[in-house]
Amino acid sequence: TQLLEQSPQFLSIQEGENLTVYCNSSSVFSSLQWYRQEPGEGPVLLVTVVTGGEVKKLKRLTFQFGDARKDSSLHITAAQPGDTGLYLCAGASGGSNYKLTFGKGTLLTVNP
């Protein structure tokens, strides 16, 4: 069974601070995706990384995929209250069904 360890589980910061969320595994994934979920809604895809060492930027969010494709990080610069939500990493295993393994999530609260 592939496991994704996501940390920290909870994070409460002040507006303007920077933060990093980590996602680690002993398994290799064909791709890794980051989602953000708000209460009562489904997850919304932020980014997909597929190449080892890949770095993607989405405004103030920077995503990195480890060289060995076993880990990933999400860095948010100058966090804003609108960034508050549950951030989920999910690793995809190969094969036709493309099943995702989710990390436990990071509940981020950005206080004004």
Added chain:
Amino acid sequence: GAVVSQHPSRVICKSGTSVKIECRSLDFQATTMFWYRQFPKQSLMLMATSNEGSKATYEQGVEKDKFLINHASLTLSTLTVTSAHPEDSSFYICSARDEFQRTVVRGSPLHFGNGTRLTVT
């Protein structure tokens, strides 16, 4: 972009009754859909993989007879919670993969529905 519609968004039912949740891909075809369960402030737990035209594949510990899955077309999968009990109360979410994207976009993501909040009284 691809949209997955899940219905109903909220349902309250009495213990012992059955509840059906629908998951539709609105503008793409999905051979495979996935059903998840999520407890408050926790991550998604995969319950089963729904395969169009064949039997669903259930994760370990998920009761097949309690959580009936039907994937009768390329755009619709249903999850029926049979003889619901209060412990079945949860947030159920479906997801689907765009089959066209799967062939042309490496790492094609899943598209999620907005979830169904089930409360069993």
